[in-house]
Amino acid sequence: MSAEITAAGAAANGAGVIHDIGYQAYDGPRLGRAQIMLALGWHSLKSAFGIGRGAKAKIVPVFTFAVMCAPAVVNAIQLAVTGTHTRVVPYDTYRPVALRVLVLLIFLAAQAPEVVSRDLRSHVLPLYFARPIRRADYPLAKLAAFVAACLVLIEVPLLVLYVGTVTQVRTGSAVWSETRALIPGLLLGAAWAAVAAALGLLFASFSSRRAYATGSVAIFFFLTWTLALLLTSIGEHAFGPGLQQPSALARLAGLISPFTALDGMRQWLGGTSPGPVPDPGGYGALYGIAVLAFLLAGAGGLLLRYRKVGVA
Template sequence: MPEPSTAAVRPTPTGVIHDIGYQRYEGPRLGRRQVFGALYLHGLRTAFGFGRSAKAKIFPWLVVGIVTLVAVALAAVRSQIGEPVATYAQFADAMSWLVIFFVAVVAPELVSRDLRSGVLPLYFSRPLPRSDYALAKLLALVTALWLLLGGPQLLMFLGAAFTTKQGMRGVWNELLDLLPGLLYAGLWAVVFASVGLLVASLTGKRAFAAGGVVAVFLMTTPIVGVLSILPSRAANELAGLASPSTLVQGVGIWSLGDLLVEGDPGEMMIGGFGPVYALAAVLLVAGATALLLARYRKVAS
């Protein structure tokens, strides 16, 4: 008896299309500028722990609290004695050691977490240039550091403006002192952010990144001390180039003069090498930024 053909017993394929409610997106399509802005705002929020756990807020706001208390104390003392204890630029110098630790904690949060968790391919799968990612993170850290130093300076200014005995003339003079201080705070922010973010971007482990940032800023200080005691006067005056912190201070001494130091610079003499310090600061920021961009061009997507 002949067997039935295969076609006769094979079931006829059937299928059903289900409408599960997906709709085509018809809203506005945002571009590169909006993506950059979103990354920048997210980075700025991350720097101060917004949108994260309470534990992540402890250190950033502890630093903010310390610098704010110092600024309030300086304003209160000035209101009592009638003269400034420290200028705005001197305040930025005095708080620089806190800025180092702030960068050491925040920079790894901005970049090392993304490297370790492997989310960069998701970022780069969108129309987002790699340079935009790095520059948005850098700009967020610069802004956070500038706010960290500039916010307390504004409190000092308000205290001085409300207690001045010279009326509007005193307020105007105080404003003229504040503006260089804010610019000097911006210099600290740009130098520290560019160097710190570059170091943090080299590893996905936050502990290693934090240790590397602290090492770069603090371990270079003994080099300055060694160069400053050499018998060569030129070596003494150029010693500050060996560390980012003293480099910024050298630029400040050259550009701000009496607003930063009174009379003789004392421990740190830069002689006539002020323009050299300024050029070195520009080259340091440009070099660190270029290396940061090169780093993200090599990150696997």
């Protein structure tokens, strides 16, 4: 343990860092941790969208992004053609919700392994850790990059939706009310991106084989999402005293999946659009805790994962 600390201290001072890996001599200026993390994050963000790689690597990110934008585009066309000024897609739930979840799921399953599994597979981690970065820097840079990638996927369609609506309204007060409706949508989208990216990377980082990494990410998100919806539906009609009151099962089933937990949190925080889960009512705070727990489990698990990853 003490050897590890001195090694890290030495690394921070620039001593004990292997620069010459027997490949190419270099005696110019050396940049520090911050620049390394920045470069690593920027590279990971690009690889999340297949930029800098072949056309085959771009199929899934481009396809998912286009499908995610579809409701916003449909909204813009509908407003422009019919001349109405009422937005047809809400900012906070971005209906159809199943579309957002499905598209995000495919993106996570296909691209999270791109970000972390390739480094594991090609055994380059020892090279990264021979540089003056600390253990936590690598997963943090990867996480930041993948959260940014999910933000692009989630927030850009919202902005398209906003622009498509605002260009059709006439009065300034209408623009202001659109803007006020957009802000919670953007904040909620950020929560989606953070939770999805953290959990996606955690599951992807367990396997160096891309196939298994894809499989485990998809199984986790798809299984929990289906189970949560199904138990909600069963709880609504097979439990409870009356038809009007959703039973405790219907109110609690959403805690199983990160996506339904996010939706429950939205309703707890005051969201009124109908979502995939019913209003959690008195259980609302549980949904806030669940989202926080998913986020901490994902990010914390990722940090722990890279504390003991093989460097030999």
